[in-house]
Amino acid sequence: MPKNKKPAGGRPAKNFDPSYAKGGSKGGPARAGSSKPGSRSEGHRGYRPEPADGPRKVRWSADERVAAGRTAHRGDRDGRDAGQSSERPARSYDRNDRNDRPARSYDRNDRPARSYDRNDRPARSYDRDDRAPRAGDRNDRPARSYDRNDRPARSHDRDDRAPRTGDRNERPARSSDRDDRAPRTGDRNERPARSYDRNDRNERPARSYDRTERPARSFDRNDRTERPVRSYDRNDRTERPARSFDRDDRAPRRADQGDRPARSYDRTERPARTFDRNERPARSFDRSDRAPRSYDRDDRAPRSYDRDDRAPRRDVDRPGFKDSGRRESDFYPAKEQGHRFSPNDDVVLERLEADAIQATEVDGVSFADLGLGGNVVRVLKELGAESPFPIQAATIPAVLEGRDVLGRGKTGSGKTIAFGAPTVERLMTLWAESGKAGGKRQMGRKPRALILAPTRELALQIDRTVQPIAQSVGLFTTQIYGGVPQARQVGALQRGVDIVIGTPGRIEDLIEQRRLDLSEVVITVIDEADHMCDLGFLEPVQRILRRTADGGQKLLFSATLDQGVATLVNEFLVEPAVHEVAGEDQASSTIEHRVFVIENREKRDIVAQLANREGKTLVFSRTRAFAEDLTGHLEDYGIRAVALHGDLNQSRRTRNLQQLTSGRVNVLVATDVAARGIHVDDIDLVIQADAPDEYKTYLHRSGRTGRAGKEGRVVTLIPGNRQRRMTDLLGRAEIDVDFERVALGDDVWGESVEFVAEVETVEVVEMTVDEVVEAAEAAADESPAA
DNA sequence: AAAAAAG
Numbered sequence: 001m002p003k004n005k006k007p008a009g010g011r012p013a014k015n016f017d018p019s020y021a022k023g024g025s026k027g028g029p030a031r032a033g034s035s036k037p038g039s040r041s042e043g044h045r046g047y048r049p050e051p052a053d054g055p056r057k058v059r060w061s062a063d064e065r066v067a068a069g070r071t072a073h074r075g076d077r078d079g080r081d082a083g084q085s086s087e088r089p090a091r092s093y094d095r096n097d098r099n100d101r102p103a104r105s106y107d108r109n110d111r112p113a114r115s116y117d118r119n120d121r122p123a124r125s126y127d128r129d130d131r132a133p134r135a136g137d138r139n140d141r142p143a144r145s146y147d148r149n150d151r152p153a154r155s156h157d158r159d160d161r162a163p164r165t166g167d168r169n170e171r172p173a174r175s176s177d178r179d180d181r182a183p184r185t186g187d188r189n190e191r192p193a194r195s196y197d198r199n200d201r202n203e204r205p206a207r208s209y210d211r212t213e214r215p216a217r218s219f220d221r222n223d224r225t226e227r228p229v230r231s232y233d234r235n236d237r238t239e240r241p242a243r244s245f246d247r248d249d250r251a252p253r254r255a256d257q258g259d260r261p262a263r264s265y266d267r268t269e270r271p272a273r274t275f276d277r278n279e280r281p282a283r284s285f286d287r288s289d290r291a292p293r294s295y296d297r298d299d300r301a302p303r304s305y306d307r308d309d310r311a312p313r314r315d316v317d318r319p320g321f322k323d324s325g326r327r328e329s330d331f332y333p334a335k336e337q338g339h340r341f342s343p344n345d346d347v348v349l350e351r352l353e354a355d356a357i358q359a360t361e362v363d364g365v366s367f368a369d370l371g372l373g374g375n376v377v378r379v380l381k382e383l384g385a386e387s388p389f390p391i392q393a394a395t396i397p398a399v400l401e402g403r404d405v406l407g408r409g410k411t412g413s414g415k416t417i418a419f420g421a422p423t424v425e426r427l428m429t430l431w432a433e434s435g436k437a438g439g440k441r442q443m444g445r446k447p448r449a450l451i452l453a454p455t456r457e458l459a460l461q462i463d464r465t466v467q468p469i470a471q472s473v474g475l476f477t478t479q480i481y482g483g484v485p486q487a488r489q490v491g492a493l494q495r496g497v498d499i500v501i502g503t504p505g506r507i508e509d510l511i512e513q514r515r516l517d518l519s520e521v522v523i524t525v526i527d528e529a530d531h532m533c534d535l536g537f538l539e540p541v542q543r544i545l546r547r548t549a550d551g552g553q554k555l556l557f558s559a560t561l562d563q564g565v566a567t568l569v570n571e572f573l574v575e576p577a578v579h580e581v582a583g584e585d586q587a588s589s590t591i592e593h594r595v596f597v598i599e600n601r602e603k604r605d606i607v608a609q610l611a612n613r614e615g616k617t618l619v620f621s622r623t624r625a626f627a628e629d630l631t632g633h634l635e636d637y638g639i640r641a642v643a644l645h646g647d648l649n650q651s652r653r654t655r656n657l658q659q660l661t662s663g664r665v666n667v668l669v670a671t672d673v674a675a676r677g678i679h680v681d682d683i684d685l686v687i688q689a690d691a692p693d694e695y696k697t698y699l700h701r702s703g704r705t706g707r708a709g710k711e712g713r714v715v716t717l718i719p720g721n722r723q724r725r726m727t728d729l730l731g732r733a734e735i736d737v738d739f740e741r742v743a744l745g746d747d748v749w750g751e752s753v754e755f756v757a758e759v760e761t762v763e764v765v766e767m768t769v770d771e772v773v774e775a776a777e778a779a780a781d782e783s784p785a786a
Numbered sequence: 787a788a789a790a791a792a793g
Contacts, residue, residue, distance in 0.1 A: 482790070483790095483791085483792095486792080503790055506790085531789090623788080646790085
């Protein structure tokens with residue numbers, strides 16, 4: 001594949017500086033007026049006062065609504081009840097919000113952050129009108145821009161609010177209120193809508209139905225086939241045929257589901273699996289059993305052997321490629337290597353052989369030295385990045401060279417800038433070289449860079465960093481993720497965007513709708529790349545990558561980058577540079593780890609006890625339901641807490657995270673949606689109410705604290721029967737911790753906790769199969785449904 | 787189990 005090996009030097013990108021200087025710096029909003037890049041944006045800001053007036057009017061209308069407006073709005077409500085109900089779950093949050101509402105005014109302080117949404121600013125102008133009314137509602141606003149559909153629901157809330165005013169008096173009681181929630185259950189009765197939501201979820205199966213209907217789409221496709229052009233595109237996009245193929249396959253698959261010959265095959269093999277099961281129970285118990293695993297580790301030696309073998313292979317594959325002075329990466333796995341582990345197998349894959357940069361090498365090096373332009377450097381400084389972190393110093397030059405890059409830096413080490421800044425710079429270089437650098441935004445110009453992230457929150461967060469960098473040189477970014485109406489995303493694309501940042505689902509959706517064209521994407525970044533290779537993510541990511549320009553540059557980043565990304569590397573990367581930072585082991589970490597062995601029935605109370613403190617606390621739960629449950633429990637304790645998980649609508653997700661960021665709430669209870677990438681300043685305690693299953697998850701969750709060299713604490717709660725498994729996990733994570741027996745009421749931060757065991761003291765016991773089964777059953781009895 | 791699409 002032709003690789004972009006254009007010299008990083010001479011980047012006429014600077015040609016853009018002037019244009020940027022005109023309206024640029026403050027003209028980010030220039031988007032609003034694609035026709036008048038700079039001035040309009042200025043205008044927008046000027047307009048702000050106007051919206052301010054507008055809001056007041058809204059307020060009045062709002063008050064009026066409270067007074068007499070109900071009837072007027074009810075029409076909508078009745079119509080939208082079903083839809084709104086879906087949001088109602090959020091109401092439980094409203095409860096929190098009400099407590100917070102005073103704080104909401106605070107939110108505004110945070111709203112500046114929204115300035116990131118600049119892409120959406122057109123919408124903002126809208127929001128502004130709305131905001132006025134919201135002045136009261138400030139809590140909800142974040143979502144509202146999207147929520148317009150939901151707003152009717154708000155009117156709903158208002159209806160409820162009337163009663164709630166009554167409730168407010170009771171609120172202190174809330175803890176007890178939950179008993180009162182019986183009335184709420186009353187509300188719930190009203191919440192037929194929720195049941196609706198559930199229905200919606202039920203409808204999701206219907207989606208499969210839709211898919212059945214998709215044959216109709218295939219029909220559409222037939223229509224499209226009529227579209228000569230498209231058929232053309234199909235030819236061009238070698239992939240599309242594949243898709244149609246896929247669909248064809250899907251149909252069979254359905255049928256197959258019964259048939260799945262392959263599966264039946266597997267079944268034949270499954271007997272073997274049962275065998276595995278015998279072993280697996282062992283695992284549960286077998287944590288002791290991991291003896292064999294440790295065995296595997298012994299095997300790793302052979303693996304490394306394999307590496308030696310592989311190395312030659314690669315050499316054969318790529319005879320001509322030996323970089324001057326660069327150690328050849330050992331990363332390439334053999335294609336035939338079936339490193340397919342079942343999700344339950346938490347295995348440490350081979351580490352990447354990488355060029356390790358020493359932290360000391362960075363001393364005295366500036367971003368400019370690394371090849372970044374003046375505008376980018378200045379924005380980085382504004383973002384608080386005065387001088388490059390090691391991972392940044394390592395990867396920025398490689399990206400600017402046009403190489404494919406694999407980057408690994410521990411959590412909180414500055415990976416976003418490590419790929420974001422050079423991506424922007426490189427786009428400018430390429431653009432200048434292509435001679436298209438006109439300095440003006442071209443309507444509908446196609447994106448040339450794509451950044452993929454596993455969660456919407458992370459995509460948003462990345463945009464917050466990349467957008468100002470891009471803006472500084474006159475480039476535009478937009479977020480493409482689900483959970484919000486697609487209209488403004490599509491609008492942004494139509495106006496022309498340079499960098500798309502988003503999550504796989506919506507991106508694929510828009511591609512299928514032909515509203516997003518990645519054919520000119522020459523730089524693709526995959527953040528949390530190893531996670532993006534997990535089951536469920538890999539295939540969408542592959543499909544998306546295939547949509548990008550051939551030979552485009554690919555950048556894969558993660559704190560736990562390992563052989564799990566081999567599939568992507570093999571298909572999409574050419575001679576990647578692999579970089580990591582030397583000495584980034586747990587011993588050098590600023591995070592203190594503790595493991596509490598507790599009684600499960602005391603878990604919620606212990607979490608509350610731990611979280612009842614001043615600093616920001618992030619609590620991880622394995623399931624959405626338990627996250628909700630814990631949040632409520634904390635509230636009962638009088639601890640302000642909000643939840644973050646996939647059962648919440650996006651507006652609430654965004655808002656709840658925002659509440660922790662802003663400090664209005666000190667405790668966030670989240671599923672693993674918040675495990676990776678999310679940066680919130682000054683989280684000094686992470687509580688794992690449920691222990692993770694994978695060591696990588698442990699590392700990422702822990703990494704929400706102790707960022708950028710700050711100190712942090714991580715407490716993991718485990719039941720007694722999980723000690724063995726936890727020990728193994730910690731071993732893989734290379735974390736050395738003593739377990740402590742903790743009961744409700746213990747002063748866990750003092751010295752009163754009983755020491756239980758050291759990781760090192762756990763021994764591996766050899767057993768017969770019968771013994772293993774017996775032990776597994778015993779373990780199962782101990783922990784129901786563990 | 788969780789995450790990721792729905793004008």
